[in-house]
Amino acid sequence: MDQFPLIVRKDRKPIRYLVVDDSVFARKNVAKMVESFGGEIVGEAGDGCTAITEYDRTTPDMVLMDITMPQMEGIEAAERIVRAHPDARIVMVSSVGYQENIVAALQKGARHFVQKPVKAEILYEVIKYVMGDDAVIAAAAVQGVNP
């Protein structure tokens, strides 16, 4: 996997992620990527219902959420999380990337969309974009300079 400059929260602590996907394989794959960016996995969920309870339990900085899942799909889970936590940062990660799906997810409060298979460089840029001023690149953070 390519090396990326670590991206951390403004307070220099690791960004805390909740990874939601019905595929254990996909969760591990995404988790491996975000850990290589300096992030910390604080929770995992295999469906939308569990994602909501895990969000309440862990209050992560960012949720990486699949769309097609059993019981409750990702878009509905995103909507419910954002309704309860308007500041929630949710990035949809799905193999089904047609426009209606993306628009629906964004309308329900998701901040961005990443299509599978996930490319590390794209996920990294999306995380940086969605975190905005609440994150810094670790090298810059050490020097006390915002990126």
Place this chain on the structure above:
Amino acid sequence: MKMELIQPFINAADAVLGETLQCPTRIGDVTMEEEAYRRKGVASLVTIKGDIEGRIIFDIDPPTAARVASYLAGSPVSADQDVAQETVCELANMVIGSAVTSLNDQGFRFKIFPPSAHSAEEGEKSSEDQEALVMCFDTDNGHVFMNIAMRYNRRRRDDRRPHV
């Protein structure tokens, strides 16, 4: 089955397998399956409902499934381990998700269901209404098979016709 339905799956398999396995892929044999489909190894089934309905079986022979899962997991995996089945399900999800994205962009509307492990040795026979096409993709890790049985949903197609 019309080429407009098949081509997105060929393109998606080529792109996803190439990207995920980091190797070139070649399309091998393409056959119409008249008899009941016999599973070749570790398989995953995805159901589609909407303007187009049917199912796709993504099937990898055991040695290839073990090699692919080991490559993606970064450690040795045998074909009978859950992680091999998980890998095949996720590959199916990515290939089929990419293909239905393309079909959706062509105007077809449907819902894709999460992949499930397909453990039956045989599937149902094809019918006149729903032929099955089996495609083989050759990769550096071995052969990957995709069995596609889909049909246009007549009721929905009729619904779309203008009433005069």
